[in-house]
Amino acid sequence: MRNTRDTQLLFELSKAGRRAVELPACDVPQEPIADLIPARLLATCDLPLPELTEPQLVRHYANLSTLNMSVDTHFYPLGSCTMKYNPKRNERLAALPGIVDLHPYQPDESLQGLLALLYGLQEMLSEIAGLDAVSLQPAAGAHGELTALMVAAAYFREQGERRTKILTPDSAHGTNPASASMCGFDAVTVNSTSAGFVDLEDLKQKLDDQVAVFMITNPNTLGLFDPYVRQIADLVHERGGLIYLDGANMNAILGVTRPGDFGTDMMHYNPHKTFSGPHGGGGPGAGPIAVTAQLEPYLPSPTIVKKGNGADACYQLDYDRPRSIGRVRSFFGNTGVLVRAYCYIMTHGPDGLRRVAENAVLNANYLLSRLQPLLPVPHGPRCAHEFVATALTLKQQRGVTAMDVVKRLLDFGYHAPTVYFPLTVKEAIMVEPTETESKETLDAFAETLRQIVDEPPETLHAAPLMTPVSRPDEVAAARKPVLRWREAEQPSQVEG
Amino acid sequence: MSYCYNTPEDQRQMLQAIGLDSLDALFDSIPAPLRMQRALDIPGAMGELELTAHLAQLAKRNASPSEKISFLGGGSYDHFVPAVVDYVSARGEFYTSYTPYQPEVSQGNLQAMFEYQTLICQLTGMEVANQSLYDGGSAAVEAVLMAMSVQRRQGRVVTAGSVHPEYRQIIETYFANLKTQLVTLETPQGTLPPATLEAALSDDTACVLVQQPNFFGCLEEVEQLAEITHRAGALLVVVTDPISLGILKRPGDYGADVVVGEGQCLGTPMQFGGPYLGIMACREKFVRRMPGRIAGQTVDRQGRRCWVLTLQTREQHIRREKATSNICTNQGLFALRASVYLAAMGPTGMREAARLCLQKARYAQAQLFASGRLEPVFAAPTFKEFVVRDRLADVDGLLADALQAGFLAGVPLGRWYPQLSDCLLVSVTEKRTQAQIDALAQFVAKTTPIKTVEHAKHA
Numbered sequence A: 001m002r003n004t005r006d007t008q009l010l011f012e013l014s015k016a017g018r019r020a021v022e023l024p025a026c027d028v029p030q031e032p033i034a035d036l037i038p039a040r041l042l043a044t045c046d047l048p049l050p051e052l053t054e055p056q057l058v059r060h061y062a063n064l065s066t067l068n069m070s071v072d073t074h075f076y077p078l079g080s081c082t083m084k085y086n087p088k089r090n091e092r093l094a095a096l097p098g099i100v101d102l103h104p105y106q107p108d109e110s111l112q113g114l115l116a117l118l119y120g121l122q123e124m125l126s127e128i129a130g131l132d133a134v135s136l137q138p139a140a141g142a143h144g145e146l147t148a149l150m151v152a153a154a155y156f157r158e159q160g161e162r163r164t165k166i167l168t169p170d171s172a173h174g175t176n177p178a179s180a181s182m183c184g185f186d187a188v189t190v191n192s193t194s195a196g197f198v199d200l201e202d203l204k205q206k207l208d209d210q211v212a213v214f215m216i217t218n219p220n221t222l223g224l225f226d227p228y229v230r231q232i233a234d235l236v237h238e239r240g241g242l243i244y245l246d247g248a249n250m251n252a253i254l255g256v257t258r259p260g261d262f263g264t265d266m267m268h269y270n271p272h273k274t275f276s277g278p279h280g281g282g283g284p285g286a287g288p289i290a291v292t293a294q295l296e297p298y299l300p301s302p303t304i305v306k307k308g309n310g311a312d313a314c315y316q317l318d319y320d321r322p323r324s325i326g327r328v329r330s331f332f333g334n335t336g337v338l339v340r341a342y343c344y345i346m347t348h349g350p351d352g353l354r355r356v357a358e359n360a361v362l363n364a365n366y367l368l369s370r371l372q373p374l375l376p377v378p379h380g381p382r383c384a385h386e387f388v389a390t391a392l393t394l395k396q397q398r399g400v401t402a403m404d405v406v407k408r409l410l411d412f413g414y415h416a417p418t419v420y421f422p423l424t425v426k427e428a429i430m431v432e433p434t435e436t437e438s439k440e441t442l443d444a445f446a447e448t449l450r451q452i453v454d455e456p457p458e459t460l461h462a463a464p465l466m467t468p469v470s471r472p473d474e475v476a477a478a479r480k481p482v483l484r485w486r487e488a489e490q491p492s493q494v495e496g
Numbered sequence B: 001m002s003y004c005y006n007t008p009e010d011q012r013q014m015l016q017a018i019g020l021d022s023l024d025a026l027f028d029s030i031p032a033p034l035r036m037q038r039a040l041d042i043p044g045a046m047g048e049l050e051l052t053a054h055l056a057q058l059a060k061r062n063a064s065p066s067e068k069i070s071f072l073g074g075g076s077y078d079h080f081v082p083a084v085v086d087y088v089s090a091r092g093e094f095y096t097s098y099t100p101y102q103p104e105v106s107q108g109n110l111q112a113m114f115e116y117q118t119l120i121c122q123l124t125g126m127e128v129a130n131q132s133l134y135d136g137g138s139a140a141v142e143a144v145l146m147a148m149s150v151q152r153r154q155g156r157v158v159t160a161g162s163v164h165p166e167y168r169q170i171i172e173t174y175f176a177n178l179k180t181q182l183v184t185l186e187t188p189q190g191t192l193p194p195a196t197l198e199a200a201l202s203d204d205t206a207c208v209l210v211q212q213p214n215f216f217g218c219l220e221e222v223e224q225l226a227e228i229t230h231r232a233g234a235l236l237v238v239v240t241d242p243i244s245l246g247i248l249k250r251p252g253d254y255g256a257d258v259v260v261g262e263g264q265c266l267g268t269p270m271q272f273g274g275p276y277l278g279i280m281a282c283r284e285k286f287v288r289r290m291p292g293r294i295a296g297q298t299v300d301r302q303g304r305r306c307w308v309l310t311l312q313t314r315e316q317h318i319r320r321e322k323a324t325s326n327i328c329t330n331q332g333l334f335a336l337r338a339s340v341y342l343a344a345m346g347p348t349g350m351r352e353a354a355r356l357c358l359q360k361a362r363y364a365q366a367q368l369f370a371s372g373r374l375e376p377v378f379a380a381p382t383f384k385e386f387v388v389r390d391r392l393a394d395v396d397g398l399l400a401d402a403l404q405a406g407f408l409a410g411v412p413l414g415r416w417y418p419q420l421s422d423c424l425l426v427s428v429t430e431k432r433t434q435a436q437i438d439a440l441a442q443f444v445a446k447t448t449p450i451k452t453v454e455h456a457k458h459a
């Protein structure tokens, strides 16, 4: 049953005098604050925060949580995001004392267990990538992209070159061109062929001595492995450029093929996708990057190095990296996410990781075969770990959009697939079932979609019908933004 | 072990349905020469029991601050985390969901985001907040980039040398590929002298970056700095310690234009540096230049109040190379934790925590200086951290001995400030007790030769 009283805003639930936390009395002799800090730097009143009790907070958030769909509760085939099961053992292990409570500036000798773990992770990520060196520092996939582009820029600077362009395919994720411009490059788009691959002719035309990096996603965002990836790499390398692999789709190729083996110079992982890190309602992630030996000197500082072997092995944070780009965030990295990735890889081993890829690709192909008769998959009939269907015919014939279709899925207890991405497919519906779903779920999902596409357009335009809210007015939200609660509930003053 | 459902029989049926005769055939589209001809060379699979033992073994080889008494800070702190924070963030409906692209099935997350934005505004005194950046350091560089874009000034960014050295390194790293110059102002007395700032500003200075309390724990004369900055037509970007705002004036109340900070102290464990929470808040008029996700209030088709992701035309998935930032996955879970923390603490809890930090840090200073071996370095008022100089100039020895004796005594400053290579940054949170502080002071006293004590007395 919905409880709407306790899901009022925290501020509406607040009552002066309530509290949830009581700290101990001060056990040291106290001095008057005015003697310690000049009045001009001190607040003149308490913070205007809400006042609530602990039970009230629990009820508030427990009820709010029930308004979310999640991997723990629902099938979540959100393409490109790899919403696979988040193993519970990883949570328990990442929360062990001696891991969860370590301070980033503890001396290395007090961190040998953790450094051994992280070093092991560096090694495994390097092997899975088929690349020589790894930095665990970046905080998410996009941050890894940016870091790697900085590495490339430093490399070219040392070569005495000032290359100005980054190429990205039109099907690339938005973070690719955004990372390019954050790094001071011009992002240039390369077209795809109708088959969904990089258009080699267009690439050749745009490829010149100003191109620093070609950023490719493989398998790409259409869920296709680009068979010409080696040729692409050769073309780019011939002109002195580098190949970046957006590793968001590593789930499809774990233990099957390695980016380094198909010409990649640098790549990022999304451990929150491939290695099961829980997505936390938006994050955290991590974005470790792997690079070839020639790019290793430029990786951010510190990396972890191992001294000695066997029982004498000891691990150190290596800050002595004179050619390094520097650092892209504070402290070591998103260690908590990396520990979970380590646990995930160790749980699977080499055969298990390959089975992940096999089952992810099997599930996607099976679901594709079930959905194809309902919604065309322009780049079918086969795919890697995900595929992109289109509602274009539905739209042309009955006025039903991709958005209508996926909103209706919500009514049946399925999270919506990604829609309107990649940009190269009109009315795109991007489905990624992942390996941690059953054939029964996939069958039921297909059956639901079969019913949906036959429903009257009015029903679909009105969908979702059973959710707590339906089709919020996003235009109004952007035109007159209300971005915080205010006592008097005055709308904010930003002009549209 | 795997988390797959498919039985061999399932696999057979599914392969048949798609017209393939083997799992290998699923990868036919990958050219044969590119396919691996061997298994990955990584350790063999471990069951849950073995893995648990393995991790326990690794954890045991670390000195956990739960066993050692920790005085480490420098941007990551051992503050108390109420259980209710863990409870809420562990709920699978929050924990295993993703960015709320579908508002109809994400109202829990969206409302929590809206509440977070409000709480951050209440905390900082600013008008709007975003839904998180990666950490305090990346929030600082994003703030600087945003200020450059708002001001349309690309020439220069001025930072106090007392801003977290890693934050400044991040900005330098980002700037290596841009045309902007980063000017770092020396802070020999521990804080930024207003006159030094005044002299460094130019017509093309986009913003000034200061930290309050700064990296040394000292309090800057922020009001003056704000005034000087604004007079030069630049924006003031302030790095704040959220816990300090239980007692210190809020950045919004002394003229900050953009506020960033490390939100780890608001209910997130230290976990060796991340994942943390990059806080960012600013003036409302800059919101369309802000990086990251933002939740906004609206109504649905039936007029029901609800929340959505808004102002998305700033973001990479719409604007691509013209986006305000490349950020996609953020630190949403820690924004949720910070919300629960702030709501649980309330105004009274925040005030109490800040006062406890202040008083205990003050007490620790007095006790440590009484040891004779350590002496004060800066005269400026401090909050929960302070710099001490080792009269024996043997910081490494002191730290190593302290570790042996059960203390993580402080952060050595030499790596970032060569002139402070005989100094430590000591941090004291509300969790430290008088007994623990006394124990550290006694330990330091014991390592102090009589001569040094005598000398200190006469100095």
Ligand SMILES: Cc1ncc(COP(=O)(O)O)c(C=O)c1O
Residues within 6 Å of the ligand: A080, A081, A140, A141, A142, A143, A173, A175, A176, A217, A221, A246, A248, A249, A270, A285, A286, A287, B327, B328, B329
């Ligand atoms: C194909 C692709 N590239 C890059 C990214 C960016 O990764 P992150 O969200 O971890 O920054 C994503 C995910 O969001 C993605 O799907």
